[in-house]
Amino acid sequence: MEYFAQFGYFGLFVAAFLAATILPLGSELVLGALLLSSLSPVALVAVATVGNVLGSLTNYALGYWASKGVIQKCLKMSDEEFLRAEERFTKYGIASLLFAWVPVIGDPLTVMAGILRIHLRWFVLLVTVGKLLRYIAIAFMALQVG
Template identity: 75%
Template sequence: MEFLVDFGYLGLFVAAFLAATILPLSSELVLTALLLNDLSPEMLVLVATVGNVLGSLTNYGLGYWASKGIIQKWLKMSEKEFVKAEERFEKYGLMSLLFAWVPIIGDPLTVIAGILRVNLIWFIVLVSLGKFLRYYILASMIISG
């Protein structure tokens, strides 16, 4: 993680992008370290949001173009778990994309959105809003605390 902090904004972008995939990486730790190093909070929130949304778009693309079998293997989901995930997405609808930032459920959620061919504009708007709010709130808490 320290390696990414050394690269400042670029390191945060990489951490945020990779954290939106199935890789176990915490962009929040990099964001926190950079905020404590007095980098611009506004720029950090913007960079983290853009990187994380692009990572989610990668997941969407995988869901859109890859086969269901490959997706299940990649997400390590059984057929039953996969069907449940699709049902949950359909039950809660597009607004569930506001929670694409939530650990464990966020990455599969963005892949399922691709599989279900969710409108790309709505996907980008909702995922971006949720991820921006998360980083904004986190940065505000760190700065004020």
């Protein structure tokens, strides 16, 4: 059982980390499956949140250090799309980082935060709050169904 727990937490961490990068992956099913085992829901939510936030920090770093051309190529964005994304981020401000967990828009949000050099303290705080609340909601629903 101890091996299962270690593997489960590690697997969830990896899934959550990769899900927050520009790779098209998800961590919700892994979290849901592990919640139905005997592992601690609090620990699972914490591991998923930390992994997901670290994945978002990877996107932030990409935006911070990579050239515009590299970013556009990675995200498959035209010049127009890139400009619109930058305008939207500027329009809605850093509070939009609370929605970094949303599929399709979350990854570009975190990359754009890096491009625009959003203060790292605000980035980590807002992204963590949003992702933590999301994982709490997923855990609550999974445990109600299971």
